[in-house]
Amino acid sequence: MKSTSNASFSEGLAQRKGDHIELTSRAQTSALGVDPRFNYEPLFFTHASPEDNWECTFLNHKLHMPIWVSSMTGGTGHARTINHNLARLCGAHKLGMGLGSCRALISGHDRLEDFQVRALMGDQPLFANLGMAQLEELVLAGKLHLVHEMVKKVEATGLIIHLNPLQEWFQPEGDRYKISPLITLSRFLEDVNYPVIVKEVGQGMGPRSLKALLELPISAIEFGAFGGTNFSLLESLRGSSEEVKKPFIQVGHTAEEMVEILNSLPIGRQEFIISGGVKSVLDGYELKMKFKAPSVIGMASGFLAPALMSYEALETYYLNLKESWLTAKGVLNLKGEN
Numbered sequence: 163m164k165s166t167s168n169a170s171f172s173e174g175l176a177q178r179k180g181d182h183i184e185l186t187s188r189a190q191t192s193a194l195g196v197d198p199r200f201n202y203e204p205l206f207f208t209h210a211s212p213e214d215n216w217e218c219t220f221l222n223h224k225l226h227m228p229i230w231v232s233s234m235t236g237g238t239g240h241a242r243t244i245n246h247n248l249a250r251l252c253g254a255h256k257l258g259m260g261l262g263s264c265r266a267l268i269s270g271h272d273r274l275e276d277f278q279v280r281a282l283m284g285d286q287p288l289f290a291n292l293g294m295a296q297l298e299e300l301v302l303a304g305k306l307h308l309v310h311e312m313v314k315k316v317e318a319t320g321l322i323i324h325l326n327p328l329q330e331w332f333q334p335e336g337d338r339y340k341i342s343p344l345i346t347l348s349r350f351l352e353d354v355n356y357p358v359i360v361k362e363v364g365q366g367m368g369p370r371s372l373k374a375l376l377e378l379p380i381s382a383i384e385f386g387a388f389g390g391t392n393f394s395l396l397e398s399l400r401g402s403s404e405e406v407k408k409p410f411i412q413v414g415h416t417a418e419e420m421v422e423i424l425n426s427l428p429i430g431r432q433e434f435i436i437s438g439g440v441k442s443v444l445d446g447y448e449l450k451m452k453f454k455a456p457s458v459i460g461m462a463s464g465f466l467a468p469a470l471m472s473y474e475a476l477e478t479y480y481l482n483l484k485e486s487w488l489t490a491k492g493v494l495n496l497k498g499e500n
């Protein structure tokens with residue numbers, strides 16, 4: 163028995179060594195290609211085991227990793243699968259999640275099951291979601307109780323309000339803001355007793371908006387920065403927008419720029435979800451390390467395809483992501499820091 167396994171070990175070793183020789187010519191890097199952002203410190207590294215976590219808190223909730231599942235509406239049919247798979251992941255692996263727009267629940271109960279995921283999440287942070295235009299309508303109509311009831315219906319920890327003026331403008335059927343979102347928000351916040359997060363949906367926000375948000379009694383800001391999924395582009399791909407609007411697709415602020423802006427502003431008690439175009443673990447890790455305020459990293463589109471496939475596909479995707487995050491944390495430091 164032993165000699166067979168010794169023989170297969172030797173065969174495996176010989177195969178590996180053969181591969182090394184064969185692949186060497188294709189495995190050449192250029193010094194110019196080095197990632198200049200990090201110091202690589204192998205001397206202090208141990209590989210992560212599946213039980214390892216990067217524990218942190220977000221809005222008084224314990225997370226096993228500083229990773230947030232950003233809000234996504236699923237559309238009829240898909241919504242239930244997506245939300246249930248994502249919530250199950252967050253419950254099992256102690257993450258936090260924003261639901262996609264719960265607008266449908268303001269007017270009825272038909273889609274309630276799509277959003278009823280609290281049982282899968284346990285006590286993890288789960289945020290309901292509503293667009294600024296819908297909030298404005300309810301503020302103007304004096305019907306804010308409908309928002310509070312919606313948050314209660316889905317047993318959410320609080321509410322995310324998404325600011326999406328360009329998306330609304332690109333959509334022929336889109337809503338129009340009649341009063342400034344700052345006024346809408348200020349009026350809404352007078353009437354709220356649960357945590358509120360404000361986010362963009364892919365264009366980010368500039369310094370004036372961020373500064374004004376920091377002065378409001380909101381709990382967190384989610385970037386929804388430029389550089390990833392872009393709803394102005396998405397609406398224009400639906401074939402619905404005129405040529406003259408198209409340059410607006412390119413406006414906005416990247417997550418990197420938003421970190422720089424926020425690092426120069428006085429931050430009170432708010433926390434942050436760095437999101438929008440965080441495509442690689444190293445980009446996310448760099449942003450988190452650069453940002454002085456408490457933050458988690460949010461991703462939407464990255465989770466979408468595996469969440470649509472199956473829970474198992476989603477969990478495998480997440481476990482790979484987590485291992486990469488822990489590897490980055492263990493072996494890389496930002497240059498200029500110890």
Ligand SMILES: Cc1cc2nc3c(=O)[nH]c(=O)nc-3n(C[C@H](O)[C@H](O)[C@H](O)COP(=O)(O)O)c2cc1C
Nearest residue numbers: 232233234235262263324386390391438439462463
């Ligand atoms: C399919 C899909 C649906 C989305 N629906 C919502 C939504 O209902 N509410 C919201 O606040 N953001 C929504 N978003 C925006 C995301 O939360 C996020 O801000 C944006 O996709 C940028 O992140 P990403 O580059 O990681 O995808 C959606 C994104 C996707 C991909």
